[in-house]
Structure formats: C-alpha cells, structure tokens
Amino acid sequence: MRAAICIALALAGLLGACRIPEDPDGTLDRVEGGVLRVGITESDPWVTLDGDVPTGGVEVALVRRFARELQARVEWVDGGEEELIAALKEGSLDLVIGGLTSKSRWKKDAAFTRPYVKTRTVVGVPPESSPPDDLDGVAVAAELGSEAEALLDAKTDADVRGVRDLGDVRDGPVAAHNYVLDDLGLAIGPELKEDEHVMAVRLGENAFMVRLERFLLNRADEIERLLLAEGRP
C-alpha cells in the first residue's frame, strides 16, 4: 500500500515525500532501534575472533560504528562463508563481513556494497634503498602458503623465500599486503595485486544497502587508519 502511495507521489513529482530506494522486506526499518544480525567469519585483519566472539578487526569496528548510528544492538553469528551467505540470502541475517572482495563468487546470492577500501599486495622494500628496477634474482620473503608467495613466483623472477612469520624477517624485501609494511619498516615497492573490499547485504534490500554504502563511503581516512592499526604481520 505504501508502495502504491509512493508511486503516486513519485508521479506527482513529490519525491521528497517518500524514501527512495525502499526495502521490499523492510530491513532498515527493522534494524533501526532494533537488532542488526551480522554474520562473521574469521579473516585477519578484517574480522578476528576468540571462539565465536569478535575481538577486533576493521570490519567489526566499522559495523559497531554503523550500528551505533542506527541505534541498533549487534547480534554476531559466526560461521563459514557459504553458510553465512545462504542464511543472508534467506533473510536470517542482515549483513555478512569477513574480508569479502568485489571478486567474490557469491554475486548471485548476495548484494555487495560499492568497494569501500582498496588494498594492495606489494613487494615492500627498505625505505633507504632505491627501489629495484626489476626483481630478477632478488631474494624476496613471503609467508608460506600465502597468495603473495604464489603471485611473487608467477609474476616476477624474484628468488622467493618462504617464511613462517613475516615478523622474523630482519632485512630485505618482503611480499605482503600494503597495510602491514608500516610494522615491518618497509616502503611500498612493485605491486602484485589489488583487492577491493566489500560487505554483503541481502539482495534487493536497497534502503539498507544505500544507508550502509553512504556510511562507508564517507569514511575513507578513518578506514585507512583502522587498517594500518589492525594490520599486523
């Protein structure tokens, strides 16, 4: 009924009278002053957990602030990505976070926000030395079993040194995410990959999604600071 009235008003040119876009399922109305149900899956530095309780992470911090803006209480539900997306699709959850990127395979089952932050996988180089022209034969450390390790191998001719913990590397270049380089005392060198980070909301709940996107898009600096603080090798 409200939709019909809105259409009539829209046709009459009185767009200010109703909210556009609106949620078919009323998520935003329910969450405001109510409960925000958030699916979380461990993904350092975006979501970190102790058991099933979130202890930190960039996205956890952002969701807490978003919930404060909506005067909502957050109910955390932890699980695997597929499990959470299925619950989101059916409407048991309002939001899913955990290091999702715009390349995610869940595009058909969830709506993604516009990317709110870009991260890069780069080769970090000691700041005092001039960055190398090419990495041919240069020894570069990377965490064993990480994406950076394989990217380094596939995209450069560097001499890849797998290590258990990046914190143990004393000197020389390291392939890692850009947000850990400050902890290693390294400067950003050649780029290996770029990721665009997103959050997942229920398909079609456009009022809720637009509200979240507006919240995220105005906080580029804040998110950048959070990421540098949370990102540790």
Next chain:
Amino acid sequence: MSDARSREAEGPLRRFELPHELVPRQRKAVRLEWLTLAYLLSAVLLLALTLGQSQAMKAAWIEDMLSLLPPIAFLVASAIRNRDPSAKFPWGFHRSISIGYVFAAFSLLVLGALIFLDSAMKLVTAEHPPIGVIQLFGEEIWLGWVMVGALVYSAVPAVFLGRAKLKLADDLHDKVLYADAHMNKADWMTASAAIVGVLGIGVGLWWADAVAAIFISLDIIHDGWKNVRAAVHDLMDARPRRHDAREFHPIVERINDELRKVDWVDAGAARLREEGHVFTGEILVVPNTEEHLLDRLEELAAHLLSLEWKVYDIVVVPVRQIDVPSPGTDAPSPAVPRAADLPSSAAEAGSDSDRLRT
C-alpha cells in the same frame, strides 16, 4: 561495356531502381540510419557504464545492441542493391533488401523472446535486484536515478527516429526500414519498462520491472513474428504484399486487368515475386494471332513496366495454355497434382526407401 549499359537503359530493365522523385527520400533514410547507428552506440556505452550489479537494465542494454542489426542490414543492402547484374548475379542485387529484412525481422523476434524469458525467470526465481549508490562529482547518488537518466537518453530519440523512419518506409515501400522503425519502437518501449522497473525497485516493488517487461516483450514478439513471416514469404517468392505486410500488393490484379483489355490476348496471367524494393517475374499470355507477335510482346512489356515503378524486370511470354494460378484470373486447376492429393504415392515412396535400406 558502355554499349551494354545504354541498351539496358532502353530495354525493359531500367537503370535506376527508384524513381527520381524518391531518390532524396532514400538519401534521407540512409542519413537517418547512420544517425541511428551513432546514437545507439553511444547509448550502448552509457548503459554499460551504469549497469552495475543490477539485472534490471540488462534487457534494455542487450536490446540496444540487437537494435544495431537492422540499421546495419539497411545500410549494407542500400550500398549494394543498385549494382548492375553480372554473370555471377544475373538478377542483380535487389534481393539484398530481402536478406536484410530477414535479419532485421529476426533480430526483433529474438529480442522479444530474450526479454520474455529473462523476465519470466526473474519472476520465477523471485530475484530481488540490488541497486546501491554511485559517487558522481563527489556526491553519493542512488544508482537508480542515474539508470533512469541513461534510460531516458536511450528512449527519447528512439521515439522520433522510429516515427521518421515509418514515414520514409511508407514512401519508399522499404521493408527493412519498416522493421527498423518497429525496432525503435521496441527500443523506447523496453526502456520505458526498465524505467518503471527501476522506479518500482526504488519503492520496494522488486517484481515491477519483470512484469512491465513481460507485457512489452509480448508486443515485440508479435511484431517480430509478423515480420519474420513476411520476410520468409518474400524469400519463398510469395505473392507480393505491401511493405507493412498488411495486405496484398494490388499490382498483380492490375496487370491481369490490363491483359484482359488487350485484344490480341485470349488469356493472360502475371506471376510476380518481390526482390527487395522491386517486383520481377513473368507475364504469360495466350495470343490469338502470331502476326507481329514480337512487336506486340515488346509493346505490351513496355506498357506494363510503365504501370508502376516497382515493376522492374519482367518478361512477357507467349504460351499455348496458362497453368499458373494468378489472382484475378480464372486460374485453371494445376496441371500437376499436388503431393497432398496422393497420399498413397508418398507412402509407397517411403516403403521403397525402406526396402533399399534393408
């Protein structure tokens, strides 16, 4: 070569396909189609930029790409249809128009079917399209508004282009142009449906655009089917129809009437086919005298050619008996019995081949 050309100009075959007064119209139509092409390409680009994750605009986008086909078909056909007949193509290139028409009509039909299936799937799977915000000039705007803007851009000119083409198609009796005018109509109608759909999503009605699109797809399918039928009929050398396929072209009856007025002809029948813009075919006559027959035939051919510009390449043939059906004549029953009248022979043929196989 120049000799051959001048002879052609004098003979029953005219040098120019279109009468002189229609040549400027044809030029205008070509200009209009180039304009359509340029404008459609820009619309395709703009819609691609605003598509986002939403399915709502996909139909409008695919449709804009499909609607590139009729103008291309028209321009290609226009470029080659006036070429002189050659040893390889003894009938010339008029039929390129008919082939272009098949393409144009078929793309219309495919378009309608695509939109119908897409929308029906959306309804069945209860797909809720997400439309978020976009940052433009430092402002966050709901992407829906941007989509509506892009759709209006893709709809409004199509209305005027379609109308202008419909008028030219009437003057030129051009079927490709006619099908393309309908494509433009389909264009602005689907764009309007998509606008209704995006606004529907805006007010929380996820099913609005699928329902609107289904209604419009039915109209496009109807147009497409009608045109495909007419195009196939043309290639089957069916009795010529007017360019909008609504009724038969009156030319065949008119020729038969003319034949009845000729005193040295006992019976006559015209058999014409469409080759693009023009009609070609045979005029069969049973003469009651053989005196000056060649002169009489030539004179009759010239007279019939002068009836209408669309009658382009005809031969007048003297025969003893007329055995082709022609509207407006007392068509004799066909000399050869039709296969349908002889079911037993067909069955025998079948058993014959069975025997051969065993």
